[in-house]
Amino acid sequence: MRVAIIGAGIVGTSIARELSHYSVEIHVFEKNEDVGMGTSKANTGIIHAGFDDPPGTLRAKYCARGNALWHQWVKELNIPAAWRGEIVVALSDNDLKTLEDLRRRGIENGVDVEIWDAEKVKKEEPNLTKSAKGALYAPTGGVIESFMASIAVMENAVANGAHFHFNEPVIHLEEFSEGIKIKTPREDYIFDLVINAAGLYADSIAKKMGFDFKITPRKGEYLLFKKNTINLNYIIFPAPTKISKGVVVENTPAGNLMIGPNAQNISSKEDLSTTQDGLEYVYSFAKKIVPGIPPRRDSIKQFAGLRAEPEGGDFIITTDGEFWNVAGIRSPGLTAAPAIAEDIVNKIANELDLKPKERFINYRKPYPVGGKIICECEAVSEMEIREAVRRGAATVEAVQRRTRAGMGTCQATFCLARVMKIISEERNIPFEKVEFKKGAPVVIEKLR
Numbered sequence: 001m002r003v004a005i006i007g008a009g010i011v012g013t014s015i016a017r018e019l020s021h022y023s024v025e026i027h028v029f030e031k032n033e034d035v036g037m038g039t040s041k042a043n044t045g046i047i048h049a050g051f052d053d054p055p056g057t058l059r060a061k062y063c064a065r066g067n068a069l070w071h072q073w074v075k076e077l078n079i080p081a082a083w084r085g086e087i088v089v090a091l092s093d094n095d096l097k098t099l100e101d102l103r104r105r106g107i108e109n110g111v112d113v114e115i116w117d118a119e120k121v122k123k124e125e126p127n128l129t130k131s132a133k134g135a136l137y138a139p140t141g142g143v144i145e146s147f148m149a150s151i152a153v154m155e156n157a158v159a160n161g162a163h164f165h166f167n168e169p170v171i172h173l174e175e176f177s178e179g180i181k182i183k184t185p186r187e188d189y190i191f192d193l194v195i196n197a198a199g200l201y202a203d204s205i206a207k208k209m210g211f212d213f214k215i216t217p218r219k220g221e222y223l224l225f226k227k228n229t230i231n232l233n234y235i236i237f238p239a240p241t242k243i244s245k246g247v248v249v250e251n252t253p254a255g256n257l258m259i260g261p262n263a264q265n266i267s268s269k270e271d272l273s274t275t276q277d278g279l280e281y282v283y284s285f286a287k288k289i290v291p292g293i294p295p296r297r298d299s300i301k302q303f304a305g306l307r308a309e310p311e312g313g314d315f316i317i318t319t320d321g322e323f324w325n326v327a328g329i330r331s332p333g334l335t336a337a338p339a340i341a342e343d344i345v346n347k348i349a350n351e352l353d354l355k356p357k358e359r360f361i362n363y364r365k366p367y368p369v370g371g372k373i374i375c376e377c378e379a380v381s382e383m384e385i386r387e388a389v390r391r392g393a394a395t396v397e398a399v400q401r402r403t404r405a406g407m408g409t410c411q412a413t414f415c416l417a418r419v420m421k422i423i424s425e426e427r428n429i430p431f432e433k434v435e436f437k438k439g440a441p442v443v444i445e446k447l448r
């Protein structure tokens with residue numbers, strides 16, 4: 001039995017991990033040079049409790065279960081996480097009504113929630129504006145390092161036998177007498193089962209197999225500040241609107257202050273630019289909720305991510321038996337990914353009577369720490385970087401995403417050359433051939 005998964009975001013990698021419990025041959029095709037380079041690379045990283053998705057939707061079903069699974073997966077796979085709990089803050093009487101609606105939804109979705117009055121919320125989170133009128137509190141919410149999540153899940157799937165084909169976009173697929181034929185620039189393959197987890201491009205893949213839906217990009221911009229500028233007790237949300245959960249103020253698992261995103265419908269699926277207007281909106285919104293955030297100029301990084309918005313608003317999970325669409329996985333897709341994977345793999349295993357392997361490796365070893373300190377801002381050692389390269393990181397960006405080398409206050413000014421030297425030694429390539437990311441020489445990327 002041969003299965004192909006198209007797309008190595010958090011959804012594709014999670015499906016590969018779940019499927020690797022069974023004796024099947026798994027091939028994941030990814031057009032980029034690494035996992036999690038699409039939507040899964042740039043998001044808020046929140047493992048939502050699951051109180052705000054409309055009851056009865058797939059989003060609600062998979063969010064609450066996904067939250068429970070992530071509590072287990074971060075331990076098994078050594079993914080940095082901070083389980084601080086979420087609060088949704090009311091700034092007006094109208095917002096207080098929204099909190100009541102959210103509470104009811106939370107209860108219907110089976111999520112643990114409670115309402116705090118103004119006095120309690122100010123005591124619990126002293127960084128909040130004095131005009132906070134109350135909050136909804138969900139203790140099971142947390143935040144994980146989202147880029148590390150796809151990497152860790154992929155490494156574990158590989159340890160259990162899955163094959164990842166990087167830089168290998170699927171350019172065509174069609175029904176064939178012996179299965180589904182997949183064409184890439186490298187080869188033609190035949191598979192018994194194909195799972196479309198191609199994120200923003202899942203609509204084009206689906207169309208080739210006769211499914212018709214549309215995915216549109218919705219941009220979200222962020223500002224990241226250095227560690228310990230503000231230490232928050234909770235992940236802080238405003239009351240949500242119809243199109244977005246609103247601008248979040250949070251500490252990442254590493255302790256950086258992160259604020260964002262906004263929500264802007266755009267036409268290009270590749271436009272990851274940040275804009276003055278977008279970032280100003282994010283900053284002023286966050287400042288209203290947490291007045292003590294540092295000045296905007298203290299931000300060490302700005303970035304944007306693109307949500308894959310499905311028509312109709314809910315996840316699109318459909319199948320004709322041999323071909324599955326796992327598409328339109330908008331927020332809370334990071335949270336939902338393990339639960340989506342669990343559910344569809346259970347269905348496939350039952351349908352095809354798949355046999356579980358005798359031995360499944362459920363853990364992932366962290367990178368060993370030792371030797372010289374290479375990145376001083378993040379205290380990353382030489383052994384961590386060498387191990388990251390040995391496990392597949394081929395570029396400076398791939399090393400950053402695995403070890404955090406270059407992600408600190410100086411944003412790689414001091415450690416860049418040292419990281420490049422280790423990559424050149426480990427991969428046996430000339431120093432000047434080390435790339436920032438595939439096809440992007442370091443100097444060009446730094447000028448961007």
Ligand SMILES: Cc1cc2nc3c(=O)[nH]c(=O)nc-3n(C[C@H](O)[C@H](O)[C@H](O)COP(=O)(O)OP(=O)(O)OC[C@H]3O[C@@H](n4cnc5c(N)ncnc54)[C@H](O)[C@@H]3O)c2cc1C
Pocket residue numbers: 006007008009010011012029030031032035036037038039040041042043044045046047048168169170171197198199200201202205218219220221261305306307308329330331332333334335336
């Ligand atoms: C601004 C923002 C904030 C968010 N915040 C949160 C949050 O806090 N919590 C939460 O739960 N969710 C959040 N989300 C949602 C979450 O990030 C997504 O639901 C999730 O990352 C989707 O994962 P995916 O695997 O479906 O897509 P992707 O990560 O985009 O993966 C799809 C992959 O398919 C590949 N691909 C595409 N076409 C092809 C092809 N032809 N051949 C081979 N490969 C192909 C792409 O390169 C990509 O790597 C947020 C999203 C955004 C944008």
